[in-house]
Amino acid sequence: MxxxxxxxxxxxxxxxxxxxxxxxxxxxxxxxxxxxxxxxxxxxxxxxxxxxxxxxxxxxxxxxxxxxxxxxxxxxxxxxxxxxxxxxxxxxxxxxxxxxxxxxxPWQPLDNSAQGGLKDHWIEVDSHEEARTVLPGLAERIFLTIGRQELSTFAPLQDLWFLMRMIEPPDPNRPIPPGRLLLQRGPFSLVEERSLLQQYEIGAIVSKNSGGEATYAKIRAARELGLPVVMVQRPxxxxxxxxxxxxxxxxxxxxxxxx
Ligand SMILES: NC(=O)c1ccc[n+]([C@@H]2O[C@H](COP(=O)([O-])OP(=O)(O)OC[C@H]3O[C@@H](n4cnc5c(N)ncnc54)[C@H](OP(=O)(O)O)[C@@H]3O)[C@@H](O)[C@H]2O)c1
CATH class of the missing domain: 3.40.50.720 (NAD(P)-binding Rossmann-like Domain)
Incomplete structure (x- = not known):
């Protein structure tokens, strides 16, 4: 009432x-x-x-x-x-x-190539499991920006290297893929994201389609560097x-x- x-x-x-x-x-x-x-x-x-x-x-x-x-x-x-x-x-x-x-x-892929501008290279998938299946052959060094809960989904990919960013450390009882953990809380600037991708020689990004500005700089940085983004669609x-x-x-x- x-x-x-x-x-x-x-x-x-x-x-x-x-x-x-x-x-x-x-x-x-x-x-x-x-x-x-x-x-x-x-x-x-x-x-x-x-x-x-x-x-x-x-x-x-x-x-x-x-x-x-x-x-x-x-x-x-x-x-x-x-x-x-x-x-x-x-x-x-x-x-x-x-x-x-x-x-x-949700974020939408951008294509300004007809005007001589930049274009997003997204591979849209329905789940983290599907994201795992598209990574082999796409790149060898991956930026995994999906938080910590789904990390173990990527643990079977032992031949790839992952930069994994999250706020809290992952559960020590669950497997994670090989690579480096970055414990950081956004928002992140375009300058920061661009230099991170370059510093770690990242070849592809996995992201949730979270939408909003706070975590969008990595998508802009990927566009500028021409990197593919495996974009997990929303439930x-x-x-x-x-x-x-x-x-x-x-x-x-x-x-x-x-x-
Ligand atoms: N999933 C993401 O990518 C993501 C990213 C950023 C922030 N978050 C935030 O982190 C929280 C947990 O995310 P999740 O993906 O684990 O959620 P989830 O799978 O939808 O929820 C799992 C359980 O967490 C509890 N819960 C979730 N949100 C709650 C809230 N606001 N207040 C009280 N209990 C809550 C509920 O427990 P009970 O069944 O016991 O009530 C719920 O059944 C959410 O509040 C979400 O907004 C999630």
Whole structure:
């Protein structure tokens, strides 16, 4: 039920979600609870009321929504965080509250070659497993910028060398491919990305199609250097209302908060 004070649960995990949470707390009549999965040990959290850790599946999320009397659910998780978005869709529908997904648009390959400009060389694949199958023969030194969770998918490629960048170290109990780990948090500039690719003599990049600006410089750098990018496409999102822009998400909150 929507009362004078509207309780909003924001599911986060991205810089965009953090900005949204900060702005949402400034809307009169809205009380925000932020939820973070707790994957990174030193997360940059929103300033507002934040809880950390999983809910315990859809059932746990349903209990949380009821206990906290949440009126609105805003799913601002990363486009590759498919499980939590599915849980959010099921839980919001069962509890009977409005849900909105804030999903940044995917990157699109660019081709300015007809105007004498640069062109992206993307190999679009549906999964990390498919990305693994296209790498042999494509290049010998690969920049793997997919985070740490999917690294073991590439572990069988023992004849290739990988530069692997992530925020937290990978799970020591899971195999990783041969190469070098770089523990770094973005955003990264075009100058930094270009020199990294050159320094390590990278021949191809594997990236998720995350969208957004924070990690796009590597795609620009690859374009400039003419390197192929194996681009992993996004998993499907659950049905429901979605916006691509932070301002539209704030508009949705204002609209529902005052109804
Ligand atoms: N996947 C990526 O490439 C990526 C990149 C950047 C940031 N992130 C962020 O990192 C988090 C984890 O990503 P993932 O791919 O592991 O997600 P996932 O596969 O969709 O979710 C796995 C489990 O993590 C918990 N969880 C995820 N997001 C949560 C949140 N905001 N609050 C509370 N619990 C959450 C849930 O546990 P329970 O079932 O116990 O509730 C969920 O079932 C997400 O919040 C996402 O926004 C992911």
């Amino acid at each position: 929507i009362t004078d004070q509207t309780n909003v649960l924001i599911l986060g995990g991205t810089g965009e979600a953090r900005d949204l949470a900060t702005r949402a707390t400034q809307i009169p009549g809205i009380t925000v609870i932020n939820s973070w999965a707790g994957r990174t040990r030193q997360p940059i959290l929103p300033i507002a009321n934040t809880r950390i850790g999983g809910f315990g599946g859809t059932t746990g999320l349903i209990s949380f929504l009821r206990q906290q009397q949440i009126d609105l659910l805003l799913d601002a998780t990363h486009p590759f965080a498919a499980q939590i978005s599915d849980h959010a869709a099921a839980a919001a529908s069962l509890v009977g509250i409005p849900r909105l997904m804030l999903i940044r648009p 499907p999102v659950p049905e429901g209302q979605q916006v691509a822009d932070l301002e539209d998400a704030l508009g949705w909150l204002r609209q529902h908060g005052h109804s």
